[in-house]
Amino acid sequence: MLKRRLLPTLLGLMLVALLGLVRLGDPLPVASIRDMGFDFYQRLLPRAGTDSPVRVVDIDDASLxxxxxxxxxxxxxxxxxxxxxxxxxxxxxxxxxxxxxxxxxxxxxxxxxxxxxxxxxxxxxxxxxxxxxxxxxxxxxxxxxxxxxxxxxxxxxxxxxxxxxxxxxxxxxxxxxxxxxxxxxxxxxxxxxxxxxxxxxxxxxxxxxxxxxxxxxxxxxxxxxxxxxxxxxxxxxxxxxxxxxxxxxxxxxxxxxxxxxxxxxxxxxxxxxxxxxxxxxxxxxxxxxxxxxxxxxxxxxxxxxxxxxxxxxxxxxxxGQFLSRADWVQGLELLVMLVSGVLLVFVVLNLGPLAGLLVALTLVAALAGGSYAAFATRGWLIDATYPAAAALLVYTAMVYFQFSLTERNRLELRRAFGYYVAPELLTRIERSAAELKLGGEARPISVMFADMRGFTAFTEAHAPTETLGMLNTLFGALGREIVDRSGTIDKFIGDSIMAFWNAPVDVRDHPRRAAEAALAMRARLAALNAEGKLQGTAIGIGLSTGDALVGNMGLESRFDYSAIGDTVNVASRVETESKIIGFDIAASDALRQAVPDLAWLEAGTVQLKGKARRLPIHILVGDAALAQTPAFIALHEAHLSWLGGSGDLALCSALAARLDPRLARFYELIPGRADDFASSA
Structure with a gap:
């Protein structure tokens, strides 16, 4: 940020220096305006006097x-x-x-x-x-x-x-x-x-x-x-x-x-x-x-x-009533002009145009008031017109520079976020640009990783242009579901998408937004397959919520706004585990606890890479409306009974098949995951 303000600061200081040189040169327009200012003082406070010792014999028109x-x-x-x-x-x-x-x-x-x-x-x-x-x-x-x-x-x-x-x-x-x-x-x-x-x-x-x-x-x-x-x-x-x-x-x-x-x-x-x-x-x-x-x-x-x-x-x-303009006055005027100009440069750039306007008006009032007071009490002619005009000119120039800097920052923000967030969120980002700490800040976020299943086999069976067309169709559709729910698409990594919520600006109830985006992506993918735009394409999604470091992860002149930290790593590992557990949407326990009213089923505990302890994960079957249906309630109760050691896994499989065919694979793989459910048992 300091580097970005360096150019406007230098330009402002150069303008102040140029105005100082103009004052030293004292061209005719400057002198004329100064004289008119002194004339105005005389009109406000003309010379007092009683009967004059002088009489004028006037050869007037009447005499002629x-x-x-x-x-x-x-x-x-x-x-x-x-x-x-x-x-x-x-x-x-x-x-x-x-x-x-x-x-x-x-x-x-x-x-x-x-x-x-x-x-x-x-x-x-x-x-x-x-x-x-x-x-x-x-x-x-x-x-x-x-x-x-x-x-x-x-x-x-x-x-x-x-x-x-x-x-x-x-x-x-x-x-x-x-x-x-x-x-x-x-x-x-x-x-x-x-x-x-x-x-x-x-x-x-x-x-x-x-x-x-x-x-x-x-x-x-x-x-x-x-x-x-x-x-x-x-x-x-x-x-x-x-x-x-x-x-x-x-x-x-x-x-x-x-x-x-x-x-x-x-x-x-x-x-x-x-x-x-x-x-x-x-x-x-x-x-x-x-x-x-x-x-x-x-x-x-x-x-x-x-x-x-x-x-x-x-x-x-x-x-004995004289007006004087001593030799030191020009030096004082020049000093006041330079100090006022430099002050306005830093006030406008650091505190904004409104604070700059208040300072500029205060300076103009102080200059005019001080100059007039010197005239009225001492008969000194101290110019306020040039320092005041210079102050207003510097203020105007710095507001323009500030506007240019803000516009440049806005364009950079649009470059950084425009393709990856919803227009409404982008507007909020622009309004809150001053609050963004592009060097990095720790904040709670919800993270999603989505990965295409069978991508390697697909690329082997299709030409590169076909692969690229498929990815564009897939990412375009799924990315829209993310940004429509206030998500920020961090990056596209081969056949994967990384996205997060609640950064760079606050997103209310961000865990729910992430879970709803995952469900919407599932529905959108099913529609694309049904319409023939994609053919049998499947994805896996991993969700997590918690604290992470977000900010500029590159150079100030060229950066990517991203997130790093344990929460990001957990989301990535959970997405990988979704393949093993046999369901398309898996989430950490922290995210499940943040939105408990959705249709969740416990998927056991897994040993995530890089973690010393096993972590519980859950699969997201559906939204809050599904969670209230008798079919899901029956399945959920049967699932809990089985986890408690008194239920029948076959009953769970039967209920799951009637609720959502996708659950069949999940229950099919459970017998081979005995270690994952050992703690639950």
Whole structure:
């Protein structure tokens, strides 16, 4: 059994190892599913927060409808900047690119530059691989503590930058791109620092916060282990926790409508009423208009303006609520996946699919619960999706392997028993396959040996093909009587049949089944002879019951299910003695005692080969119905009287002749068997 499970076990372990390699490779589908799992956590528990320190001036569809199509003249941005400064904005960040001169004249650029120069304003650049290199110098001084993180930061291969006249006037310069690849996909991480190989540049959110705090220098916290990665950024009193490549994991919160101010309202005559919304706050200017193509998906929203994401990043930094995914997390996830997979391999193969399902569901629940608890209490992003999916995949695969193993065992059982037992018994064997001890087990059984009389003479008088045809007819008919009574045909040995009952599965009242099979075989043989299918064929049957060893008597890859032991030997010897006593069915005393209601006659005691003591045997005349007939009762009483020394053997012979002609030979041979009946006398 262990060898049979070796292949499924190896396949299961190989699958677990393969899943581990896939996890190490971290292909896009795996990463995407992991991110969606983290998004789900954010939807369950979004970032909490009170009133935001950030306000967004939104160039929305309503503003475009009131003030005209895009692009607006720079004079409008000059007015917007002046009014925000007048209303007391702590700093102003533009999530708008100004890469070309104003189409209505350079005087508008000059006016806008003048307005920028009078306040804490930040302009931005957009990273683009196809654009020229970024020629502008950073406005913020960035000190590095620890190792230089530049090699691990997102690279500025090219950038769309603002006009020099505008950037020179602005107090700050920051990156507008929300991820290193500048795609329009879901924003889950945003770079805090960029590198062009020489200088470090802050993101728009970080630069705008720096100016609002009045901090001249940012501190990049490089790792102290020499890995060339970033651990965080310090801006004034705030420390920004980042990934190794300088990104902040966005911890999203539901959109706050009160956070946004429509741009037209600031350009309207009643703008002064907005002082309470603007004063002392960081103000970001951007667009939510669908036509201006700055809408991104976030964990909580399928469509959110890019400027609102920058605002959320500032809000997250100020609130100090960060999500982290430390370097050790991937190792933990891989270890959990491997341990879970190996556990399921052995549980399914050894305890079965139901136990495996319970373990798999428990593992999935524990993984999901532990992962969510880590998210909710510590802000740790520990992936449960891949270990859980891997556990379910391993479970499914192992159930399939287990099914294949079971099906293979079923086919082997059918091969071993299909030709020798009844279909009903075969079904029971298949259901009880796990209980079979193919290495051998001791159990009580009833054994039959049946042998054709005069086989040697028959073979001498007939061609081999005729002999084979006769044996097939004989064995086919007699074997059917055995299997119809829940017997197991062990083997055909030349002109003999060996069969037993109560193995490999329990057969109720198996001694009776064996005796009834013997009687049925006698009747079937008589019918075949009468029909002319056989000609004068006779058999002898020996029966015994008792303990024996049954099981696989060969190799595990090729075996015969058989029985050995004293009970088997007695049945074989009794069948041999049936020739001497002159009757076709003989049985041991143990079998006669197991079914005493049948028509039995004592046949004396015989010296069986291999036995030190003589053993009593009996002949089976007929079934229980015959045993109740007056004719048999009379014979039985006369037989007992003779055994007791007071009866007449001639009377027994006469009564036997009237009951069953087969008994004539039995009584005819008794005088020559005086020793067999000495103990009875």
């Amino acid at each position: 409808a009131r003030l005209g199509q895009w692009p607006w003249p720079r004079s409008m941005f000059a007015t917007l900047t002046d009014r925000l400064a007048e209303l007391g904005a702590a700093s102003i960040g533009y999530d708008v690119l100004f890469p070309e001169p104003d189409r209505l004249g350079t005087q508008n650029d000059t006016a806008f530059a003048a307005a920028l120069g009078k306040t804490n304003a930040v302009l931005g650049f957009s990273v683009s691989a196809g654009a020229p290199p970024l020629a502008l110098q950073p406005k913020a001084a960035i000190a590095v503590s620890g190792g230089d993180p530049a090699p691990s930061l997102p690279a500025i291969l090219g950038a769309v930058a603002p006009l020099t006249v505008l950037s020179d006037a602005a107090s700050g310069l920051g990156g507008l791109s929300l991820n290193a690849r500048d795609t329009a996909g879901t924003v889950r991480r945003a770079p805090m620092l960029w590198s062009d190989g020489t200088n470090l540049y802050p993101a728009l959110s970080l630069e705008t916060l720096r100016l609002a705090l009045g901090v001249p220098t940012l501190v990049a916290l490089g790792d102290t282990r020499g890995g060339g990665t970033l651990e965080g950024v310090r801006v004034g009193p705030f420390t920004v926790s980042t990934t190794a490549n300088g990104e902040v994991v966005l911890y999203d919160r539901p959109e706050q409508p009160a956070q946004s101010i429509s741009a037209w309202a600031l350009l309207d005559d009643g703008y002064a009423s907005l002082r309470g919304e603007v004063e002392g706050r960081i103000v970001l200017i951007g667009t939510s208009a669908a036509g201006l193509l700055d809408l991104r998906a976030t964990p909580l929203s399928p469509s959110r303006a890019g400027v609102l994401i920058h605002a959320a990043l500032i809000d997250q930094i100020v609130s």
